[in-house]
Amino acid sequence: MNDLAPIGYAGRADRVRQRFDEAALLVTNLTNVRWLTGFTGSNGWVAVLPDRLVLGTDGRYRDRAETELADAGVDAEILTGFTRPEQHDQLIGTLRGLATVGAEAASITHAAWTSLAAEIDIVASDGHVEAERRVKDDGEVARIAEAARIADAALAAVAPTLGDGLTEVDVRDELDHRMRRLGAAGPSYDTIVATGPQNAARPHHEPGTRRIVEGDTVVIDVGALVDGYHSDMTRSYVVGDASAEQGEVYALVLEAQLAGLDAVSAGVAAREVDAVCRDIFEAAGRLDWYLHGTGHGVGLVIHEDPFHSRTSTQELLVGDVVTVEPGLYRSGFGGFRVEDLVVVTESGCRILTETSKDTPCLPSRPTT
Amino acid sequence: MNDLAPIGYAGRADRVRQRFDEAALLVTNLTNVRWLTGFTGSNGWVAVLPDRLVLGTDGRYRDRAETELADAGVDAEILTGFTRPEQHDQLIGTLRGLATVGAEAASITHAAWTSLAAEIDIVASDGHVEAERRVKDDGEVARIAEAARIADAALAAVAPTLGDGLTEVDVRDELDHRMRRLGAAGPSYDTIVATGPQNAARPHHEPGTRRIVEGDTVVIDVGALVDGYHSDMTRSYVVGDASAEQGEVYALVLEAQLAGLDAVSAGVAAREVDAVCRDIFEAAGRLDWYLHGTGHGVGLVIHEDPFHSRTSTQELLVGDVVTVEPGLYRSGFGGFRVEDLVVVTESGCRILTETSKDTPCLPSRPTT
Numbered sequence: 124m125n126d127l128a129p130i131g132y133a134g135r136a137d138r139v140r141q142r143f144d145e146a147a148l149l150v151t152n153l154t155n156v157r158w159l160t161g162f163t164g165s166n167g168w169v170a171v172l173p174d175r176l177v178l179g180t181d182g183r184y185r186d187r188a189e190t191e192l193a194d195a196g197v198d199a200e201i202l203t204g205f206t207r208p209e210q211h212d213q214l215i216g217t218l219r220g221l222a223t224v225g226a227e228a229a230s231i232t233h234a235a236w237t238s239l240a241a242e243i244d245i246v247a248s249d250g251h252v253e254a255e256r257r258v259k260d261d262g263e264v265a266r267i268a269e270a271a272r273i274a275d276a277a278l279a280a281v282a283p284t285l286g287d288g289l290t291e292v293d294v295r296d297e298l299d300h301r302m303r304r305l306g307a308a309g310p311s312y313d314t315i316v317a318t319g320p321q322n323a324a325r326p327h328h329e330p331g332t333r334r335i336v337e338g339d340t341v342v343i344d345v346g347a348l349v350d351g352y353h354s355d356m357t358r359s360y361v362v363g364d365a366s367a368e369q370g371e372v373y374a375l376v377l378e379a380q381l382a383g384l385d386a387v388s389a390g391v392a393a394r395e396v397d398a399v400c401r402d403i404f405e406a407a408g409r410l411d412w413y414l415h416g417t418g419h420g421v422g423l424v425i426h427e428d429p430f431h432s433r434t435s436t437q438e439l440l441v442g443d444v445v446t447v448e449p450g451l452y453r454s455g456f457g458g459f460r461v462e463d464l465v466v467v468t469e470s471g472c473r474i475l476t477e478t479s480k481d482t483p484c485l486p487s488r489p490t491t
Numbered sequence: 492m493n494d495l496a497p498i499g500y501a502g503r504a505d506r507v508r509q510r511f512d513e514a515a516l517l518v519t520n521l522t523n524v525r526w527l528t529g530f531t532g533s534n535g536w537v538a539v540l541p542d543r544l545v546l547g548t549d550g551r552y553r554d555r556a557e558t559e560l561a562d563a564g565v566d567a568e569i570l571t572g573f574t575r576p577e578q579h580d581q582l583i584g585t586l587r588g589l590a591t592v593g594a595e596a597a598s599i600t601h602a603a604w605t606s607l608a609a610e611i612d613i614v615a616s617d618g619h620v621e622a623e624r625r626v627k628d629d630g631e632v633a634r635i636a637e638a639a640r641i642a643d644a645a646l647a648a649v650a651p652t653l654g655d656g657l658t659e660v661d662v663r664d665e666l667d668h669r670m671r672r673l674g675a676a677g678p679s680y681d682t683i684v685a686t687g688p689q690n691a692a693r694p695h696h697e698p699g700t701r702r703i704v705e706g707d708t709v710v711i712d713v714g715a716l717v718d719g720y721h722s723d724m725t726r727s728y729v730v731g732d733a734s735a736e737q738g739e740v741y742a743l744v745l746e747a748q749l750a751g752l753d754a755v756s757a758g759v760a761a762r763e764v765d766a767v768c769r770d771i772f773e774a775a776g777r778l779d780w781y782l783h784g785t786g787h788g789v790g791l792v793i794h795e796d797p798f799h800s801r802t803s804t805q806e807l808l809v810g811d812v813v814t815v816e817p818g819l820y821r822s823g824f825g826g827f828r829v830e831d832l833v834v835v836t837e838s839g840c841r842i843l844t845e846t847s848k849d850t851p852c853l854p855s856r857p858t859t
Binding site for chain 1: 551594596597598599600601602603604605615617660664667668671672695
């Protein structure tokens with residue numbers, strides 16, 4: 124990752140401080156801990172105090188915490204305990220004497236909360252880090268773009284083989300293996316390879332041993348993980364020549380997806396991106412084939428704010444990284460979904476996904 | 492998985508009922524939900540009521556829940572809601588009118604707890620499912636054994652290449668890819684390939700781009716995932732001829748590991764398995780090279796009760812599936828760990844790991 128722009132850790136804690144009203148904020152959501160400090164361990168907390176940060180973790184992670192915080196340029200006191208009582212005492216010692224402390228009730232367990240509340244005055248104070256984490260800086264976008272590039276390259280190698288008589292898991296395994304060989308830490312979620320009249324009709328199908336045959340619709344939803352950052356894209360195919368209905372449905376999904384992309388811009392309501400796709404499907408009499416929302420934010424987690432859904436109340440911001448991913452599905456027909464990953468700009472968006480979506484058709488060369 | 496013995500879901504809820512004192516138990520830990528019902532979705536709860544089970548999840552999972560509970564032979568009412576308020580109302584409707592309800596405070600978030608406590612009388616009631624989940628039935632052991640077999644086969648193919656000038660991630664990627672091609676859902680944890688004087692000295696090293704060279708110690712910790720069940724093993728190598736110290740340290744680790752295996756039997760204190768290994772290292776003056784506990788239970792999660800640690804208070808039970816995994820590590824030297832996965836029996840244990848551990852030496856055929 125040394126050739127990618129650095130992530131801008133400076134100022135993050137200050138921006139979060141301006142959002143909460145309590146004397147301090149105890150951050151226990153590990154994604155939020157990582158965003159604030161660069162620390163990637165599987166156990167830890169950060170106390171955002173008025174004048175400093177404290178990171179607590181266990182003894183396994185002392186070296187990692189020191190290295191990662193130094194690499195991030197984050198100045199924080201690091202406390203490591205080898206036993207749970209020791210770690211508990213360190214946390215209480217950090218917070219004792221302060222007035223009311225905010226804590227992330229949506230991520231901390233009730234058992235942990237009860238144990239803290241017995242010794243300090245805490246109140247639920249959620250969403251402050253998430254609100255800041257949503258907009259990505261140049262270093263974060265660079266990592267997401269690199270992850271998108273890796274998924275593009277893996278799919279470019281694998282898509283031409285879809286007509287070769289492979290199974291869904293064959294395709295999934297090859298995609299995942301290639302992404303790693305291209306430098307990804309792994310797939311950014313469970314890769315979806317959904318094929319044929321039944322499986323491709325399920326938006327979240329888990330790949331199985333079904334063999335791809337001529338005439339199938341094929342939906343491939345694949346992303347890579349780079350330095351903690353995710354990518355996300357979907358392309359859809361027909362193996363062999365598309366039927367008239369396949370051609371019509373694919374064209375409709377693509378029309379909606381391009382309209383969704385056109386709608387993305389800073390200041391636009393996230394629900395509007397969903398609405399433009401939904402309207403196109405409704406006008407074509409296919410709205411009942413649409414089974415999910417139109418997209419979501421992507422970053423250190425694969426699904427985060429903002430969501431392009433009918434119930435969203437959020438506006439898109441410059442620096443949001445979001446998907447636009449309408450699809451149509453029907454049991455007996457199969458399905459198509461087309462998904463790009465984009466960065467929201469003042470006047471529109473920059474598309475990070477580079478794989479072509481002009482036509483779904485692939486040659487069929489079954490081996491059987 | 493159709494050729495493996497079925498998992499014994501019958502009677503599980505009744506065994507859990509005998510452990511708790513409240514009118515009902517609300518199970519929110521998803522591993523516990525799966526163990527009780529076979530349901531594998533990423534969102535759900537089970538209410539263990541006096542006379543029946545209720546499973547709640549969201550609309551995405553209606554089909555999956557019905558199929559998986561039917562496959563498991565579990566008779567439960569299934570409630571699915573499409574919105575969060577609807578799901579909340581279903582949960583409250585299930586529990587309202589009962590006397591005090593136990594809930595898993597160690598897994599439920601404080602926000603969810605608060606929301607429930609506003610409407611029903613709940614108390615923390617933890618560990619009941621875990622206590623029953625610990626001992627594996629024949630169907631569970633069959634899946635763990637199959638996972639162990641897959642990891643054995645992947646390592647058998649990859650170990651002979653360690654002298655070929657590969658990097659750590661090369662080896663990791665090949666192991667993971669082969670496990671999937673052999674039928675695993677994936678690796679059962681992040682595969683460890685730790686090589687050379689510094690990296691092999693870190694028990695939980697993350698594979699990097701270091702190239703393996705002659706004289707290296709190499710620690711490979713690898714397991715497969717089959718139908719939700721994990722395997723776990725470690726083998727260690729020297730690339731080329733072992734030095735006198737490498738030979739001596741490897742022999743010591745192997746001696747401890749064999750002694751640890753010998754100690755495993757129903758009725759034995761889990762800490763005793765740790766103690767026999769520790770004693771051997773201490774007698775050899777190498778105890779300060781031992782940086783972790785000697786093993787842990789393995790099942791639907793990779794680390795679960797019982798733990799072979801100095802602080803354990805548990806006794807081994809027939810049907811526990813546990814690791815025995817002593818190792819020695821020193822910066823500048825590297826390290827060795829040898830780990831088998833075993834099923835505890837009345838009089839000892841049955842070893843599921845079949846990879847040889849007689850000698851760590853591999854031919855060196857560097858390509859450079």
